[in-house]
Amino acid sequence: MEDAQRLFLIFIGAMLVWNMVLIRFFALCSFVGVSQRMETSIGMSLAVIFVTVMATALSWLLWKFLLTPLGIGEFLYIPSFILVIAALVQFEEMLIKKTSPLFYRAVGIYLPLITTNCAVLAIAIEGVKPGFMKLNIVYNFSFIEAVIFAFGASLGYGLAMVMFSAIRERLETAPIPAVLKGYPLIFITASLMSLGFVGFGGLFGL
Amino acid sequence: MMDQIEEKVLPAPGAIEVPSVLEDLWAHFKNGALVENPLLRLMIGLCSALAVSIKAENTIFMGIAASFVLVASSFLISSLRKLISDEIRIPIFIVIIASFVTIVDLLMKAYFLSVYNRLGVWIPLIVVNCIILGRAEAFASRRGVLVSTVDAIGMGVGYTWVLLLMGIIRETLGTGKLIVFNKTLINLTSVIDPPRFFITFPGAFLVFGFLIAFLDLVHKKEGT
Numbered sequence: 450m451e452d453a454q455r456l457f458l459i460f461i462g463a464m465l466v467w468n469m470v471l472i473r474f475f476a477l478c479s480f481v482g483v484s485q486r487m488e489t490s491i492g493m494s495l496a497v498i499f500v501t502v503m504a505t506a507l508s509w510l511l512w513k514f515l516l517t518p519l520g521i522g523e524f525l526y527i528p529s530f531i532l533v534i535a536a537l538v539q540f541e542e543m544l545i546k547k548t549s550p551l552f553y554r555a556v557g558i559y560l561p562l563i564t565t566n567c568a569v570l571a572i573a574i575e576g577v578k579p580g581f582m583k584l585n586i587v588y589n590f591s592f593i594e595a596v597i598f599a600f601g602a603s604l605g606y607g608l609a610m611v612m613f614s615a616i617r618e619r620l621e622t623a624p625i626p627a628v629l630k631g632y633p634l635i636f637i638t639a640s641l642m643s644l645g646f647v648g649f650g651g652l653f654g655l
Numbered sequence: 656m657m658d659q660i661e662e663k664v665l666p667a668p669g670a671i672e673v674p675s676v677l678e679d680l681w682a683h684f685k686n687g688a689l690v691e692n693p694l695l696r697l698m699i700g701l702c703s704a705l706a707v708s709i710k711a712e713n714t715i716f717m718g719i720a721a722s723f724v725l726v727a728s729s730f731l732i733s734s735l736r737k738l739i740s741d742e743i744r745i746p747i748f749i750v751i752i753a754s755f756v757t758i759v760d761l762l763m764k765a766y767f768l769s770v771y772n773r774l775g776v777w778i779p780l781i782v783v784n785c786i787i788l789g790r791a792e793a794f795a796s797r798r799g800v801l802v803s804t805v806d807a808i809g810m811g812v813g814y815t816w817v818l819l820l821m822g823i824i825r826e827t828l829g830t831g832k833l834i835v836f837n838k839t840l841i842n843l844t845s846v847i848d849p850p851r852f853f854i855t856f857p858g859a860f861l862v863f864g865f866l867i868a869f870l871d872l873v874h875k876k877e878g879t
Contacts, residue, residue, distance in 0.1 A: 471856070472856050473706065473856075474701075474702050474703075474705040474706040474856070474859065475702055476702065477701040477702045477705065478698070478699055478700075478701060478702065478785050481698055481701065482698070523761075524757060524761070525757075526779070527753045527756050527757050527760065527779050527782055528749075528750055528753035528754065528757065531749055531753055531782055531783070532746065532749070532750070532753075535745070535746055535749060564745070564749075564783075565783045565785055565788055566783070567702050567780050567783040567784070569783075570779075570780060570782065570783050571776055571780055574776055574779055574780075575776055628868050628871070628872055629864075629868055632698060632864075632867050633864045633865065633867050633868035633871070634864070635864070636860045636861070636863050636864030636867070637860070637861060637864040637865075639860045639864075640857045640858070640859075640860035640861040640864060641857070643856050643857040643860055644857040646856075647855065647856060647857060
Protein backbone atom coordinates (compact mmCIF):
# COMPACT_ATOMS: atom_id res chain seq x y z
CA MET A 450 0.00 0.00 0.00
CA GLU A 451 2.74 2.37 1.02
CA ASP A 452 4.60 1.47 -2.12
CA ALA A 453 1.68 2.05 -4.43
CA GLN A 454 1.10 5.44 -2.86
CA ARG A 455 4.73 6.40 -3.36
CA LEU A 456 4.64 5.32 -7.00
CA PHE A 457 1.47 7.33 -7.54
CA LEU A 458 3.07 10.41 -6.00
CA ILE A 459 6.15 10.04 -8.19
CA PHE A 460 3.95 9.65 -11.27
CA ILE A 461 1.77 12.69 -10.54
CA GLY A 462 4.75 14.73 -9.41
CA ALA A 463 6.69 14.02 -12.56
CA MET A 464 3.74 14.56 -14.89
CA LEU A 465 1.97 17.60 -13.46
CA VAL A 466 3.69 19.27 -10.53
CA TRP A 467 7.13 19.24 -12.10
CA ASN A 468 6.01 19.22 -15.71
CA MET A 469 9.02 18.67 -17.95
CA VAL A 470 8.28 21.43 -20.42
CA LEU A 471 6.22 24.10 -18.75
CA ILE A 472 7.72 24.10 -15.27
CA ARG A 473 11.25 22.91 -15.86
CA PHE A 474 11.97 24.18 -19.39
CA PHE A 475 13.24 20.88 -20.78
CA ALA A 476 12.90 20.09 -24.48
CA LEU A 477 11.88 23.57 -25.54
CA CYS A 478 13.49 23.15 -28.95
CA SER A 479 11.03 20.44 -29.93
CA PHE A 480 8.24 22.19 -28.05
CA VAL A 481 8.67 25.25 -30.26
CA GLY A 482 9.81 23.40 -33.38
CA VAL A 483 7.38 20.54 -33.94
CA SER A 484 4.13 21.71 -32.37
CA GLN A 485 2.49 23.34 -35.38
CA ARG A 486 0.14 20.42 -36.05
CA MET A 487 -1.70 18.12 -33.70
CA GLU A 488 -0.65 14.91 -35.51
CA THR A 489 3.03 15.76 -35.46
CA SER A 490 3.02 16.59 -31.78
CA ILE A 491 1.20 13.34 -30.96
CA GLY A 492 3.75 11.40 -33.01
CA MET A 493 6.66 13.17 -31.35
CA SER A 494 5.20 12.60 -27.89
CA LEU A 495 4.73 8.87 -28.50
CA ALA A 496 8.30 8.57 -29.74
CA VAL A 497 9.62 10.46 -26.71
CA ILE A 498 7.63 8.35 -24.23
CA PHE A 499 8.89 5.18 -25.87
CA VAL A 500 12.56 6.23 -25.90
CA THR A 501 12.53 7.85 -22.47
CA VAL A 502 11.15 4.86 -20.61
CA MET A 503 13.53 2.46 -22.34
CA ALA A 504 16.52 4.78 -21.91
CA THR A 505 15.87 5.32 -18.20
CA ALA A 506 15.46 1.60 -17.57
CA LEU A 507 18.68 0.78 -19.43
CA SER A 508 20.62 3.62 -17.82
CA TRP A 509 19.47 2.50 -14.39
CA LEU A 510 20.72 -1.03 -15.02
CA LEU A 511 23.97 0.32 -16.45
CA TRP A 512 24.48 2.59 -13.44
CA LYS A 513 23.67 -0.08 -10.90
CA PHE A 514 25.49 -3.07 -12.36
CA LEU A 515 28.35 -1.58 -14.35
CA LEU A 516 29.28 1.98 -13.48
CA THR A 517 28.83 1.88 -9.71
CA PRO A 518 30.64 -1.44 -9.06
CA LEU A 519 33.57 -0.26 -11.18
CA GLY A 520 33.59 3.12 -9.44
CA ILE A 521 33.58 5.12 -12.68
CA GLY A 522 30.05 6.48 -12.58
CA GLU A 523 31.10 9.97 -11.58
CA PHE A 524 33.32 10.36 -14.63
CA LEU A 525 31.50 8.42 -17.28
CA TYR A 526 27.82 8.92 -16.61
CA ILE A 527 27.39 11.64 -19.23
CA PRO A 528 28.98 9.81 -22.19
CA SER A 529 27.48 6.45 -21.25
CA PHE A 530 23.91 7.71 -20.84
CA ILE A 531 23.98 9.71 -24.04
CA LEU A 532 25.40 6.74 -25.92
CA VAL A 533 22.63 4.53 -24.49
CA ILE A 534 20.10 7.01 -25.82
CA ALA A 535 21.78 7.32 -29.22
CA ALA A 536 22.04 3.55 -29.62
CA LEU A 537 18.48 3.05 -28.43
CA VAL A 538 17.11 5.57 -30.90
CA GLN A 539 18.95 3.83 -33.73
CA PHE A 540 17.79 0.41 -32.57
CA GLU A 541 14.19 1.47 -32.16
CA GLU A 542 14.16 3.03 -35.59
CA MET A 543 15.12 -0.33 -37.10
CA LEU A 544 12.76 -2.24 -34.84
CA ILE A 545 9.72 -0.10 -35.58
CA LYS A 546 10.50 -0.11 -39.30
CA LYS A 547 10.49 -3.91 -39.34
CA THR A 548 7.59 -4.66 -37.02
CA SER A 549 5.09 -1.88 -37.54
CA PRO A 550 5.39 0.18 -40.73
CA LEU A 551 2.24 2.10 -39.82
CA PHE A 552 3.68 3.31 -36.53
CA TYR A 553 6.96 4.03 -38.30
CA ARG A 554 5.25 6.31 -40.77
CA ALA A 555 3.70 8.24 -37.89
CA VAL A 556 6.74 8.43 -35.62
CA GLY A 557 9.78 7.55 -37.72
CA ILE A 558 10.85 11.02 -38.79
CA TYR A 559 11.00 12.24 -35.19
CA LEU A 560 13.24 9.48 -33.95
CA PRO A 561 16.58 11.03 -35.01
CA LEU A 562 15.54 14.30 -33.33
CA ILE A 563 15.14 12.56 -30.00
CA THR A 564 18.85 11.95 -29.47
CA THR A 565 19.34 15.65 -28.78
CA ASN A 566 16.01 16.12 -27.02
CA CYS A 567 17.20 17.23 -23.62
CA ALA A 568 14.15 15.83 -21.82
CA VAL A 569 15.31 12.26 -22.49
CA LEU A 570 18.78 12.73 -21.05
CA ALA A 571 17.45 14.86 -18.20
CA ILE A 572 14.96 12.21 -17.14
CA ALA A 573 17.59 9.49 -17.41
CA ILE A 574 20.10 11.43 -15.31
CA GLU A 575 17.57 12.51 -12.70
CA GLY A 576 15.98 9.11 -12.45
CA VAL A 577 19.27 7.25 -12.17
CA LYS A 578 22.01 9.35 -10.63
CA PRO A 579 21.29 10.29 -7.01
CA GLY A 580 21.51 13.93 -6.09
CA PHE A 581 19.93 15.60 -9.09
CA MET A 582 16.25 15.04 -8.46
CA LYS A 583 14.65 17.93 -6.62
CA LEU A 584 11.34 16.19 -5.86
CA ASN A 585 11.42 16.21 -2.09
CA ILE A 586 10.00 12.72 -1.60
CA VAL A 587 12.75 10.79 -3.34
CA TYR A 588 16.48 10.75 -3.36
CA ASN A 589 17.39 7.33 -4.62
CA PHE A 590 15.07 5.66 -7.10
CA SER A 591 14.51 1.92 -7.25
CA PHE A 592 14.16 0.38 -10.69
CA ILE A 593 10.34 0.44 -10.70
CA GLU A 594 10.30 4.00 -9.37
CA ALA A 595 12.73 5.18 -12.01
CA VAL A 596 10.59 3.65 -14.78
CA ILE A 597 7.40 5.15 -13.34
CA PHE A 598 9.16 8.48 -13.02
CA ALA A 599 10.29 8.32 -16.64
CA PHE A 600 6.83 7.36 -17.82
CA GLY A 601 5.15 10.14 -15.86
CA ALA A 602 7.62 12.78 -16.94
CA SER A 603 7.44 11.88 -20.62
CA LEU A 604 3.65 11.70 -20.42
CA GLY A 605 3.74 15.21 -19.00
CA TYR A 606 5.83 16.23 -22.01
CA GLY A 607 3.23 14.71 -24.32
CA LEU A 608 0.40 16.45 -22.47
CA ALA A 609 2.07 19.84 -22.81
CA MET A 610 2.87 19.21 -26.50
CA VAL A 611 -0.67 18.19 -27.41
CA MET A 612 -2.29 21.06 -25.51
CA PHE A 613 0.13 23.56 -26.99
CA SER A 614 -0.38 22.39 -30.56
CA ALA A 615 -4.14 22.63 -30.09
CA ILE A 616 -3.76 26.25 -29.02
CA ARG A 617 -1.32 27.00 -31.81
CA GLU A 618 -3.68 25.72 -34.47
CA ARG A 619 -6.26 28.24 -33.27
CA LEU A 620 -3.77 31.07 -32.98
CA GLU A 621 -2.94 30.86 -36.66
CA THR A 622 -6.22 32.47 -37.60
CA ALA A 623 -6.47 34.83 -34.63
CA PRO A 624 -5.86 38.57 -35.02
CA ILE A 625 -2.47 39.28 -33.41
CA PRO A 626 -0.37 42.47 -33.25
CA ALA A 627 2.28 42.25 -35.96
CA VAL A 628 5.12 42.68 -33.47
CA LEU A 629 4.18 39.55 -31.56
CA LYS A 630 3.61 37.30 -34.58
CA GLY A 631 5.62 34.11 -34.64
CA TYR A 632 8.03 33.29 -31.85
CA PRO A 633 7.13 36.02 -29.32
CA LEU A 634 3.54 34.85 -29.21
CA ILE A 635 4.62 31.24 -28.79
CA PHE A 636 6.48 32.16 -25.63
CA ILE A 637 3.67 34.31 -24.28
CA THR A 638 1.24 31.44 -24.82
CA ALA A 639 3.67 29.08 -23.11
CA SER A 640 3.89 31.54 -20.23
CA LEU A 641 0.14 31.46 -19.71
CA MET A 642 0.07 27.66 -19.89
CA SER A 643 2.93 27.51 -17.43
CA LEU A 644 0.95 29.77 -15.10
CA GLY A 645 -1.79 27.15 -15.20
CA PHE A 646 0.63 24.37 -14.35
CA VAL A 647 2.09 26.36 -11.44
CA GLY A 648 -1.37 25.87 -9.96
CA PHE A 649 -0.58 22.17 -9.53
CA GLY A 650 2.17 23.11 -7.08
CA GLY A 651 1.43 21.79 -3.62
CA LEU A 652 -0.80 19.03 -4.94
CA PHE A 653 -0.61 16.09 -2.49
CA GLY A 654 2.07 18.04 -0.65
CA LEU A 655 4.57 17.70 -3.54
CA MET B 656 26.70 34.54 -48.45
CA MET B 657 28.56 32.24 -46.12
CA ASP B 658 30.05 30.34 -49.05
CA GLN B 659 31.43 33.50 -50.60
CA ILE B 660 33.23 34.34 -47.39
CA GLU B 661 34.74 30.89 -47.23
CA GLU B 662 35.91 30.97 -50.83
CA LYS B 663 37.74 34.20 -50.24
CA VAL B 664 39.69 32.66 -47.39
CA LEU B 665 40.62 29.38 -49.04
CA PRO B 666 42.32 30.13 -52.40
CA ALA B 667 45.12 32.21 -50.95
CA PRO B 668 48.46 30.45 -51.52
CA GLY B 669 50.78 32.48 -49.37
CA ALA B 670 49.92 36.00 -50.42
CA ILE B 671 47.01 36.49 -48.04
CA GLU B 672 46.08 40.03 -47.28
CA VAL B 673 45.86 40.13 -43.53
CA PRO B 674 43.04 42.70 -43.31
CA SER B 675 40.69 40.65 -45.51
CA VAL B 676 41.24 37.48 -43.47
CA LEU B 677 40.60 39.36 -40.28
CA GLU B 678 37.52 40.92 -41.83
CA ASP B 679 36.17 37.49 -42.74
CA LEU B 680 36.79 36.16 -39.27
CA TRP B 681 35.09 39.24 -37.85
CA ALA B 682 32.12 38.55 -40.14
CA HIS B 683 31.90 35.00 -38.79
CA PHE B 684 32.14 36.25 -35.24
CA LYS B 685 29.41 38.83 -35.81
CA ASN B 686 27.27 36.22 -37.53
CA GLY B 687 27.23 34.11 -34.38
CA ALA B 688 26.93 36.92 -31.89
CA LEU B 689 24.25 38.98 -33.65
CA VAL B 690 22.99 38.05 -37.12
CA GLU B 691 22.30 34.37 -36.43
CA ASN B 692 22.20 34.57 -32.67
CA PRO B 693 21.43 31.03 -31.48
CA LEU B 694 18.81 32.08 -28.95
CA LEU B 695 17.16 35.01 -30.68
CA ARG B 696 17.24 33.93 -34.32
CA LEU B 697 17.79 30.17 -34.53
CA MET B 698 15.69 29.34 -31.43
CA ILE B 699 18.07 26.64 -30.25
CA GLY B 700 19.54 26.11 -26.82
CA LEU B 701 16.50 27.72 -25.26
CA CYS B 702 15.96 25.24 -22.48
CA SER B 703 19.05 26.11 -20.48
CA ALA B 704 18.64 29.82 -21.20
CA LEU B 705 15.21 30.03 -19.62
CA ALA B 706 16.03 27.77 -16.70
CA VAL B 707 19.26 29.30 -15.44
CA SER B 708 18.39 32.96 -16.01
CA ILE B 709 16.70 33.10 -12.61
CA LYS B 710 19.89 34.68 -11.26
CA ALA B 711 22.40 36.79 -13.20
CA GLU B 712 25.34 35.08 -11.54
CA ASN B 713 24.18 31.66 -12.75
CA THR B 714 24.06 32.89 -16.34
CA ILE B 715 27.71 33.98 -16.26
CA PHE B 716 28.84 30.52 -15.19
CA MET B 717 26.46 28.76 -17.57
CA GLY B 718 27.52 30.98 -20.47
CA ILE B 719 31.20 30.37 -19.84
CA ALA B 720 30.70 26.62 -19.36
CA ALA B 721 28.66 26.18 -22.54
CA SER B 722 30.98 28.46 -24.55
CA PHE B 723 34.02 26.51 -23.41
CA VAL B 724 32.47 23.23 -24.53
CA LEU B 725 31.33 24.80 -27.80
CA VAL B 726 34.73 26.27 -28.67
CA ALA B 727 36.74 23.24 -27.57
CA SER B 728 34.56 20.71 -29.37
CA SER B 729 34.36 22.85 -32.52
CA PHE B 730 38.16 23.10 -32.54
CA LEU B 731 38.63 19.36 -32.07
CA ILE B 732 35.93 18.30 -34.52
CA SER B 733 37.17 20.63 -37.25
CA SER B 734 40.73 19.43 -36.81
CA LEU B 735 39.61 15.79 -36.97
CA ARG B 736 37.06 16.30 -39.75
CA LYS B 737 39.07 14.42 -42.41
CA LEU B 738 39.42 11.36 -40.15
CA ILE B 739 35.77 11.07 -39.11
CA SER B 740 33.81 8.90 -41.51
CA ASP B 741 30.42 10.13 -42.49
CA GLU B 742 28.25 7.25 -41.23
CA ILE B 743 29.32 7.35 -37.62
CA ARG B 744 29.93 11.08 -37.31
CA ILE B 745 27.06 11.80 -34.91
CA PRO B 746 28.17 9.30 -32.22
CA ILE B 747 31.74 10.60 -32.53
CA PHE B 748 30.59 14.21 -32.14
CA ILE B 749 28.55 13.21 -29.12
CA VAL B 750 31.47 11.43 -27.48
CA ILE B 751 33.78 14.42 -28.09
CA ILE B 752 31.21 16.84 -26.70
CA ALA B 753 30.46 14.56 -23.75
CA SER B 754 34.16 14.41 -22.83
CA PHE B 755 34.39 18.20 -22.66
CA VAL B 756 31.14 18.37 -20.69
CA THR B 757 32.58 15.88 -18.22
CA ILE B 758 35.63 18.12 -17.80
CA VAL B 759 33.38 21.11 -17.07
CA ASP B 760 31.15 19.01 -14.80
CA LEU B 761 34.02 17.83 -12.62
CA LEU B 762 35.80 21.22 -12.60
CA MET B 763 32.68 23.05 -11.48
CA LYS B 764 31.97 20.45 -8.84
CA ALA B 765 35.51 20.89 -7.51
CA TYR B 766 35.80 24.67 -7.49
CA PHE B 767 32.29 26.17 -7.58
CA LEU B 768 30.15 23.72 -5.65
CA SER B 769 27.42 26.20 -4.65
CA VAL B 770 26.94 27.33 -8.26
CA TYR B 771 27.04 23.71 -9.40
CA ASN B 772 24.26 22.80 -6.98
CA ARG B 773 22.16 25.71 -8.17
CA LEU B 774 22.61 24.84 -11.84
CA GLY B 775 22.00 21.17 -11.11
CA VAL B 776 21.22 18.98 -14.07
CA TRP B 777 21.85 21.76 -16.58
CA ILE B 778 25.61 21.28 -16.54
CA PRO B 779 25.50 17.64 -17.73
CA LEU B 780 22.74 18.69 -20.11
CA ILE B 781 25.17 20.92 -22.03
CA VAL B 782 25.89 17.73 -23.96
CA VAL B 783 22.45 17.84 -25.60
CA ASN B 784 22.46 21.60 -26.05
CA CYS B 785 21.36 21.91 -29.66
CA ILE B 786 23.77 24.79 -30.33
CA ILE B 787 26.85 22.62 -29.87
CA LEU B 788 25.81 19.61 -31.92
CA GLY B 789 24.21 21.96 -34.44
CA ARG B 790 27.43 23.91 -34.97
CA ALA B 791 29.47 20.71 -35.07
CA GLU B 792 27.22 19.26 -37.75
CA ALA B 793 26.60 22.40 -39.80
CA PHE B 794 29.94 24.18 -39.51
CA ALA B 795 32.88 22.57 -37.75
CA SER B 796 32.69 19.28 -39.66
CA ARG B 797 33.00 21.14 -42.96
CA ARG B 798 35.27 24.14 -42.44
CA GLY B 799 38.81 24.89 -41.40
CA VAL B 800 40.05 24.97 -37.84
CA LEU B 801 40.46 28.73 -37.50
CA VAL B 802 37.11 29.63 -39.03
CA SER B 803 35.28 27.02 -36.97
CA THR B 804 36.85 28.21 -33.75
CA VAL B 805 35.98 31.82 -34.46
CA ASP B 806 32.45 30.82 -35.40
CA ALA B 807 32.15 28.89 -32.13
CA ILE B 808 33.44 31.87 -30.14
CA GLY B 809 30.88 34.07 -31.87
CA MET B 810 28.07 31.65 -31.08
CA GLY B 811 29.28 31.36 -27.49
CA VAL B 812 29.34 35.12 -27.06
CA GLY B 813 25.91 35.37 -28.67
CA TYR B 814 24.54 32.76 -26.27
CA THR B 815 26.16 34.35 -23.23
CA TRP B 816 25.05 37.94 -23.75
CA VAL B 817 21.42 37.02 -24.26
CA LEU B 818 21.59 34.79 -21.19
CA LEU B 819 23.14 37.59 -19.13
CA LEU B 820 20.55 40.08 -20.32
CA MET B 821 17.75 37.70 -19.38
CA GLY B 822 19.34 37.09 -15.98
CA ILE B 823 19.74 40.80 -15.27
CA ILE B 824 16.15 41.61 -16.27
CA ARG B 825 14.65 38.74 -14.29
CA GLU B 826 16.69 39.14 -11.14
CA THR B 827 16.35 42.93 -11.01
CA LEU B 828 12.59 42.90 -11.58
CA GLY B 829 11.86 39.78 -9.58
CA THR B 830 13.83 40.46 -6.43
CA GLY B 831 14.47 44.20 -6.71
CA LYS B 832 18.18 43.62 -6.37
CA LEU B 833 20.99 42.59 -8.65
CA ILE B 834 23.66 40.72 -6.74
CA VAL B 835 26.69 39.45 -8.62
CA PHE B 836 29.55 37.82 -6.66
CA ASN B 837 28.20 39.19 -3.35
CA LYS B 838 28.14 42.77 -4.65
CA THR B 839 24.82 44.57 -4.88
CA LEU B 840 24.91 46.37 -8.21
CA ILE B 841 21.33 47.59 -8.37
CA ASN B 842 18.96 48.03 -5.46
CA LEU B 843 15.38 49.00 -6.21
CA THR B 844 13.72 47.63 -3.12
CA SER B 845 13.14 51.12 -1.72
CA VAL B 846 11.50 52.28 -4.96
CA ILE B 847 9.30 49.37 -6.00
CA ASP B 848 7.74 46.37 -4.40
CA PRO B 849 9.34 43.69 -6.58
CA PRO B 850 6.84 41.50 -8.46
CA ARG B 851 8.04 37.98 -7.76
CA PHE B 852 6.35 36.85 -10.95
CA PHE B 853 9.53 37.49 -12.93
CA ILE B 854 11.59 34.86 -11.17
CA THR B 855 8.86 32.23 -11.44
CA PHE B 856 8.56 29.79 -14.33
CA PRO B 857 5.87 31.65 -16.31
CA GLY B 858 7.88 34.84 -15.89
CA ALA B 859 10.78 33.34 -17.81
CA PHE B 860 8.62 32.55 -20.83
CA LEU B 861 7.01 35.99 -20.73
CA VAL B 862 10.30 37.91 -20.43
CA PHE B 863 11.82 35.91 -23.27
CA GLY B 864 8.74 36.41 -25.47
CA PHE B 865 8.80 40.17 -25.03
CA LEU B 866 12.59 40.28 -25.35
CA ILE B 867 12.57 38.67 -28.79
CA ALA B 868 9.66 40.88 -29.85
CA PHE B 869 11.52 44.00 -28.68
CA LEU B 870 14.85 43.07 -30.25
CA ASP B 871 13.07 42.17 -33.48
CA LEU B 872 11.49 45.62 -33.48
CA VAL B 873 14.88 47.29 -32.94
CA HIS B 874 16.31 45.11 -35.69
CA LYS B 875 13.63 46.19 -38.15
CA LYS B 876 13.98 49.88 -37.25
CA GLU B 877 17.70 49.73 -37.99
CA GLY B 878 16.89 48.11 -41.30
CA THR B 879 19.71 45.60 -41.24
